[in-house]
Structures are given as C-alpha cells and as structure tokens.
Amino acid sequence: MIDVLRGRRGGAWSDRALALLAAASLAFLFLPIVTAVLYAFNEGIDGRQTVEFTGFTTKAFGDVFRHEQVMSALSTGMRVAILGCLIGTVLGTLAGLAMARARSRTLRIALTVLVGAILVVPEVVVAVAILLFFTESGVQLGLGTMVAGLTPYPIAVVALIVRSRAVALDGALEEAAADLGAPPGTAFRDVVVPQLRPAIIAAAILSFTFTFDNLVTASMLSTPTVSTLSSYLYATVTKGGVTPLAYAVAALMFAFTLVLLAVAGLLYRWDSRRQGNSGSIVKLTGGDG
C-alpha cells in the first residue's frame, strides 16, 4: 500500500515536470511563428523591419498583392508545387507499390536503395549535384528543371509511406476480386487503391508542401525569371534584410498552411468515416511505417 502511494506520488511529480517541459517546448516552438505574424503588422521604418514596434498597420498585407515580383514568384511557386505534388504522388505511389510487390528482386532492391539514399543524403549535396548536372549537360534552367530537381525527395518519402501501407494490405481481398473475375487493372483500381487512399492523401499533402517550401534546392535552381515564392523571399531577406513585407508574406503562407491542414484533416476524417475505420491523425504523419 505504501509502495503504491509512493509510486503514485512519484508519478505525479515526474508527470508534472513532463507537462511543464511540454508546455515550455510548445512555447519555444510557437514563439517565432507568433513573432512573425505580429511583426507583419509592424510599420517599420522606411519599409524596413525594425525590432521596436513602431506602429500597427495592415499596409504590408496590401503591398503583398501589389508587389509584382512576389505575385509572379507566388504563381511560379504554386505551379511548381502542383506539378511536384502530381509527380511526387504518382511516382512515389508507384515506387512504394513496386518496393512492396515487384516480382523482380533486382527492381525492388534498386528502388529501396535509391529511396534510402535520397532520404539520407544531405540536401545541399543533392542541390549542388542537380545544378552541376543541368549546367554541365547544357540544359537551360527553368520551370521543368525546378520540378525535376525538387521531386526526388517527395517521391522517396511518399514511396516509404505507401510501401508500409502496401505491405500490410490483405492479399486475400485481391484474390477474391480475381476469383470473382476482375481483371488485374480493375482489381487494382477498386480494391488496392481504396485501401491505400489515406496514405495517398497524406502523400499528396507532403509532396505539395515539400516542393512549395523548399529553400535549398529551389534557390540553387532559380533564375531571375523562374523563382518560387520561398526561394524569392529567401533571396531577398539574405541580400536586403528583413522587411514587413517578408513577414506579411510569411503570415499569409502560415494562414494558408493552416487552412490546407484543416481541409486535409476534414477530408481524412470524412474518408475514414466513410470507410468505417477510426481515423487517427498519426497516420497523416506517415506514422504507420
């Protein structure tokens, strides 16, 4: 009895310490995000961001939409992210399926090794490699090269998520479909894809945000005319310092991410309810690996 009491009291002490640490970490994690949003409303001095809060204004947000280069970078960034999302999801899903199922062992191993390598090679190495590759083989940098350079990483991440899901699939369902006379294509579309859907949704969101947010590869491959929003902002703040405009764009991007996540969460819940299994947000993180 005393043991139990002591155990419980000890537990309460360490649990409280853990809770405190978690709260402090959350504060640490959110501090810069809150700061960026707050300072987006700062007037600044002569269009430069200042540490002192010189006055509250929403002017920077209006400026964002009038700023030609920001708008053109936004449109490039969206185009790159949409293409990256399509290619990342489709090729990543195919790669994940092949890693789980391909008949040829060589193919399976080749894909697994490549995907593993992409995940562990530091991004700066990948970025200089792709730049070197394009310049030395005489390819003009543009939207296509940007998408090509940005996709290997999302493909690899998507492949891992889909593979872990595909390995866990119940083969009996496909056999049943085949026994009932479904050709392989139909069985794939009506039996395999629906089971993979949560993984594929997560994959699409990941691919989109990875390509949209990328800084290292995107700024290596950007040209004066083709630059994503992230790489444009990165270039302006490293060269010219921070402006209220930069924080306003940041705040808008943050709001957009929140909306996207909320939509994804709702979609996921709707989908899993329709499928009749309980949805867990952990799956959205690719946590079923």
Place this chain on the structure above:
Amino acid sequence: MSTEVSTPAGRVLARPAAGPLRRLVAGLAGRLVAATPLTWLVLFFAVPLGYVVVFSFAYATFGRVTLGFTLENYQEALSGFYVTIFARTVRFAVQGTVLVMLIAMPVAYFAARKAGRFKTFLLLLLMVPFWTSFLIRVLAWKTLLEVGGPVEDVLNGLHLHSGQLGWIDSPTAVFIGVVYAYLPMAVIPLFVAFERIPAPMLEASKDLGASRWRTLWHVTLPQARPGIGAAVLLVMIPMSGELVVPALLGGDRGVLYGSLIQGQFIQSANQALGSAMAMVLLVVVALAIAVSSGVGRLLARREARA
C-alpha cells in the same frame, strides 16, 4: 502485379479466360510501375550524384574545370579554413542533436503516453511548426535575437544577461536556429515510437516490481529504440548540411560547411572543390549512419542475450 493467386488450383479456377495477351499487358504494367519512378530517380538523383563524384577528382584552373584525376580538391577541402568550418559543423550537428533529443524525448513521451484526452490536440500543436515554412520559422529568430530585440529584453529583465546581446550574426544564433528548426523533426517519429509500446508491457514491468525509472530504462527506451535512432538521423543529417540557418542568422561569422559547399558552386564557380567538399560531407554522413546502425544492432543483441 496483383495477379498472383495462392494455390495452383485457384489459379486455374480463377482465370480460365486469362489469355496470353492479357498476361502480357499485366506483366508490362507491372514492370512499368517500377520502371517509371526508377528512371526518374536515376536521372534526377543518381546521375547528378555521379557528376559530383567525377568532378570531385577534376582539375580546377581559374574558373574552369578540366576532367581528370587528382586528389588536390580533397586536400584543399580538408585543410585550413574549410576544415575549421567542417569541424564546427560536425560539433554543431552532434551537440544540436543531443540537445534536440533531450527536449524532444520527454515531450514526445508526455504527448504519447501521459496527455490523456489532450493527446490528439497536443500532437496537432506539435505538428503545426513541422508543417510551417522553414523560412518563416528561422526568419523570425532574426527579429527575436536582434540587438535590442525581445530575447535581449527578457534576458535583461530576468537579470540573466546585462546590456546588448551579441548573439545575432554569430555561431550562437546559428546554434539556436538549428536546434529550433529541427526539434519538430524529432518529435514526430518519437511520438509514434512511444505511442506504439503496448500498455500491458509497461504494466507487466510495474507488476513485477520494477520502479518507474527501471521500467523507463529497461522497457520503454529499448522498445522505442528504432524511433530514437530514426529521430537522431533525421536531425543530425540535415543539420550537418544546413545552410539556410547560417545564411539568415549567422552573418559572416556563423557560416557552416553547407554554406561553403554552395558558395563553391555559386560565387566561386569552383565546382571541383565544391564537389570534393560535398563528397567529404557525404562520407561523414555515411559513417554516422553505419555507426548508428551498428550501435543499434549491438544493443539489440545484448538485450537478446540478457
């Protein structure tokens, strides 16, 4: 792909109509499924890396690179200023990873096992920074750490520091930045690892009389080890190649090896030296992975014996 039927009898029964044409189509489709991503990844990942390997041995002369075989680039990459910055980068990556893990492990453990009905909400909160643009999260530290900025005010207010804070544009700011930036990367896999430990296992340990710390050391941590290993690599590898944080917070004094590699390709146009530096980083990362998987296997074997 999915035409395999488990029993020979099943195969015969299942597909009496499967003609050779259909089988050919299915076989081709199966091969295409693997070949398309494979081709893409070889072309835009493996081949470019091959270029780096070739260029790392090339001769560099005044803004031009002549292919050939020399080890000069490696000598240069491992000497003087470059090796000093390389050492700093490795130190940052190791210290930063340790600090990130010290924060992330208890937080992830709390979120996964102790948060009760707040679990999902807490995980969502922890994921928001993970999904938020890297640029925004690091950029804001520029304002926070600026001379006369909020962090200086708070530290002065708490009497932890007096006068101006000289952290911005120095390695200190870069260190804070990398720890901050990679903390969410570690929390997510750790959360998954801690969440997956079956509760009966921990209860069994308690019922058998183990103290909380004993359970933590002998049950919880070994069970979570794959997740811990993954988190360490997920943090340490990108940290060792980091160049955005130094560019934003480090100024001239705070550069890391990644910044130098990029510089060789952009400003200096010495692709040969840059390639050799990239190879040095790659080899060190490969060694780190080998060591970490070796340690993991060793620990697992020791446990199996115990």
